[in-house]
Amino acid sequence: MFSDSSTHDRIKAVIFDIGGVVVQSPFIAISQYEREHGLPANYINVALSKRGADGAFQRYERGEIGHDAFLDQWTDELNEVAENNAAYRRYLERRKLDVHMVLPQSTQINGGVLFAHMMEVAKTPNTCVVELIKWLRHSGYRVAALTNNFKSDATSGRMRDELFSTLFDEFVESTVVGLRKPDPRFYMHVCNKLEVRPTETVFLDDIGANLRAADRLGMSAVHVEIGREDEAVETVKKIVRARGIHAPKL
Structure with missing residues (x-):
């Protein structure tokens, strides 16, 4: 484009x-993590962006919180299943994708492991x-x-x-x-x-x-x-x- x-x-x-x-792209690591853990495509990206400028990832990029606090807060945000599922349904509807996709009922996304993989890819x-x-x-x-x-x-x-x-x-x-x-x-x-x-x-x-x-x-x-x-x-x-x-x- x-x-x-x-x-x-x-x-x-x-x-x-x-x-x-x-x-x-660190999104390569995110996509791999989604596939390995049975998550729908772009599920983590939607969870990452749904908080707008106030999410842990965004605050970390502005230097407002330290590394350990970021990992703890981001892991919590990634595992807010009800909120993330609702955001993902809206994502599917906006793009006219399969709104009947089965979404996770629980998650155990490890923000520390995911972030380390993202940084490794970005080398x-x-x-x-x-x-x-x-x-x-x-x-x-x-x-x-x-x-x-x-x-x-x-x-x-x-x-x-x-x-x-x-x-x-x-x-x-x-x-x-x-x-x-x-x-x-x-x-x-x-x-x-x-x-x-x-x-x-x-x-x-x-x-x-x-x-x-x-x-x-x-x-x-x-x-x-x-x-x-x-x-x-x-x-x-x-x-x-x-x-x-x-x-x-x-």
Whole structure:
């Protein structure tokens, strides 16, 4: 998916999500956990998002709670069967899916095990995206990361130091800023650091709500789908070819 709100301003910068874009998606781990524990597809994702900005996961990404408190609260939220089932039924109805699906009557979702698996999956770079970032910087474009992350994740910190230290002009983290996607203020923060207008940027993410927020600000939003990262790379190249400040031959 590609959404271009502005066809007038020249592209000066490209902004990348990390998990699911620059590295493999933690949703791979979530899907595997659902299959292994007999949960319907996207059940955990619905449980994760149903609390909006006030859930344990979202608060952890803003740096408002510590790691242990997050795991305890998130595990409790994931195992609120009645509320999660109601949210999942609404999810099925919105998408006109099988509303007669048999939902779990009880769950024993281990938030600690699930989170560890998610972080393990996210250690693996998406090579084609990393190469795109290197090419963009070499071609004179400003490049930034805009990531919802976790302050106390030592593995993530090491990965950033080893993989990302030379990749980005700016590395903007939810736990440092105290904001997270899809809050428009978070997008404006990275634009200010890059000294560009939103309409002068391309934004890559794997989550629809984050892409819609970027689109509303006038960014050229590119959806990165699991297993189709190379298609997103080609979309960015097409945008840069058409609207880039250099419009190089690719």
